[in-house]
Amino acid sequence: MxxxxxxxxxxxxxxxxxxxxxxxxxxxxxxxxxxxxxxxxxxxxxxxxxxxxxxxxxxxxxxxxxxxxxxxxxxxxxxxxxxxxxxxxxxxxxxxxxxxxxxxxxxxPEQDEAFYGFYAATHTLNIEDGITVDIGGGSTEVTYFEGKKLKNSVSFPFGVVTLEKMFFEDKEHNDKNAIKKCEKFVKEQFSSEKWIKDKKVPIIGIGGSARNNARIHQSLHDYPIAGVHGYDMNKKGLEEIFDVLKNANKNELKDLDGLSRDRTDIIMPSSIVFNTLYECVDATRFTFSRKGLREGVVMTRLQEEFPNAFNKDKVSTEALRYLSNEYHIHVSNGKQRMVLAETLLTKVIEHTSFEVADEDRDLFKKAAYLYYLGSFIDADSSSQHTYYIIANSSINGLTHKERVKLALLASFKNKSLLKFFVKETTWFKDNEMEMIQKLGGIIKFSNALNVSNTDCVESLELTESEDTFELNVTYVTDPIAEAYQSERQKKHLEKLLPKKLNIKFTQG
Known part of the structure; x- marks a missing residue:
């Protein structure tokens, strides 16, 4: 430590x-x-x-x-x-x-400042190719990376404070002429670096100005979950912020939710920079990173002392490991639940027409490991605590939608509670809801097969007869709790199978 x-x-x-x-x-x-x-x-x-x-x-x-x-x-x-x-x-x-x-x-140094922002972003977000932009008060750092490897970087000699001084001093923040001149200047600056143009990749916004833009957008849309790290916006979203700033007077700007009061005079230059860069890059989306220069400096220093501390290729895996440790999920229990869930899913797919996309399968495995982590707070309301902890934790490597989907899977109790949680975001279509319910049901049944946390189940075999399916559970230690709970929860598996399910426990 x-x-x-x-x-x-x-x-x-x-x-x-x-x-x-x-x-x-x-x-x-x-x-x-x-x-x-x-x-x-x-x-x-x-x-x-x-x-x-x-x-x-x-x-x-x-x-x-x-x-x-x-x-x-x-x-x-x-x-x-x-x-x-x-x-x-x-x-x-x-x-x-x-x-x-x-x-x-x-x-x-300028180049190091650009590198630290790139390092922090690529080690905490799951974006392979992209451009980072970090607007400070007196400089703006931009990098381009492919496969999470730095290709180009530049430090422009302007920031939000210098742009405000150059174009908005003694003028209103929304002065049309000042905005026009600032846009022209910033576009010329970005155009001077040919590698920036038409990259068609995501832009990652770093630093306080990016954070304030994200929070303004979240506030405009009553965003339901916490945090800006990994928050995505498209061109329309950036333009919406710009329009709000342009149409607000000074007093309205001071009361704008999401905007820090000490940034009211410099928020417009940052919006101009983000919108101009988006056009130059012909970007696919704008993602915000709460991790930037400071994290980059600290992470590179720690890497010298702890060589395996940060792995840019396993960002979400490491983040979820840390989360599980924080809430004291026992490693062997989490792994056992994950193995059982994976095995059951594979066997259900073998016997039915059920299909699961790779990204859903990956979240399913992670949710099985983290299942009911909220019990650390209160066992009686572990589903509710699990959902709100995961949905509102800043989890590196996951988009906000992935984070909420993970929360829904790891907290799955029944259809009614799932519908209640889903109302918070309204992000999921009926077919997505159905998939979450089915995968959540498998996880809940898997948890029943290790409810005593003794890892008593050795293997699972699913066979089909004319009238039924039979799940043969081979155990190594007494599965009294598992036998009882699996009978109670088998309805979740039966929803995926065209016939009734019989469960048989056999000593190995």
Whole structure:
């Protein structure tokens, strides 16, 4: 286990995030505090940072040191991006901070800043080919990757703070002329990098500006589940946000749900950047990543000490392992339930016309492992707790719809409760509902075959006679609880079989 604090000294905000890593629960965020520093405003025309800006950095870092001490942080890393990187008096800033805080600021080079965002996104999302965009206060990092391997990267010398200064200073946020000039400038900047054009891949938005755009969109549509990581939008969604911002006055903007008050003056430039990039890329969708620069820095550091900590090829598998550990699912019980469920599904498919898509089968296996994890909170309402935990947890590697489908499968109790949960999102068509019910029924029956958590069942065999199906269950230890529960739950299997089911337990 290791506890590490990262102070992200950006152009717009200074933020402390305290992370903890363990082999059992992965990388978790323990604390996240920020102050809207706006360091860019302390840079004069000659790119020299004023003493007021340097003093602000010193005060903030000393305050964050106290927070870190309370959390017993082993290593505190102050990392600076564009505002300090672009300062001509960068050496003075570093020396002053060192003398007054005893902290060594690490200046992150442009290319490294782009890499860290790419690294975090590809290790926490299940997107093979894509473009990342991270708009800071003073720079915008864009990368292109194929097969989760970095191909191109660039750091543009503009961010939301600099764009606001260039085009919107002393003007309303929705000034038509300012918007038009900003759009033209951003398009020219993106067009200067030929590898960006017409890639026809998803764009991954990273950072605070992306997060605020996602939350605004979620608020506009009364989005029913928590979190923005893995949240998808199409071109119409991005344009909708832009139109809302353009048509809102200053007071309406302050009250806009999803928008942080300290970003009201810089939200329009971010929307312009996202919409312009979407057109240049001819993107397939816009996905938001809550993991970016900070996570990328921390993950690459931890990788040196824990070489197997992060696997970009097994993102969702690792995330669900950590989730199961957090709620104390016993490994052998989870695996036994998964094996039984897979075996039953295979045998049902062999004897019927039942067909399951690969992606549904994958979620089915994961749900069998996680089944009723909510019992850790309360056994009597384990189905309800299971659904809400999974549906509202940020699970790396899963889209939001996949997350909810996993929650529905892992919490399956009966058709009535399934319908109740499904109403929350209204995302699933009748045929999808039917599939979830059938697969959920198999998982529930599989759980009945290991209800004592003793792994007593050794093998399963399904045979067909003229009038019935017979499930022969070979056991190695006394299956009294399993025999009783499987009889109670066999109706879930019978819904998939054209004949009645008889269950026979045989000692191995």
């Amino acid at each position: 290791k506890r590490l604090g990262l102070i992200d000294i950006g152009s717009n905000t200074i933020r402390l995030v305290i992370f903890e890593y363990s082999n059992e629960t992965g990388l978790t965020e323990l604390q996240n505090v920020k102050t809207p520093a706006r360091l860019s405003q302390y840079l004069n025309e000659d790119k020299i940072m004023a003493h007021e800006g340097i003093n602000l950095i010193v005060e903030t870092l000393n305050s964050f040191k106290k927070v870190s001490k309370k959390f017993h942080v082993e290593e505190l890393v102050p990392a600076a991006t564009a505002a300090i990187r672009q300062s001509k008096n960068v050496d003075e800033i570093i020396e002053t901070v060192k003398s007054k805080t005893n902290l060594n600021i690490e200046i992150i």
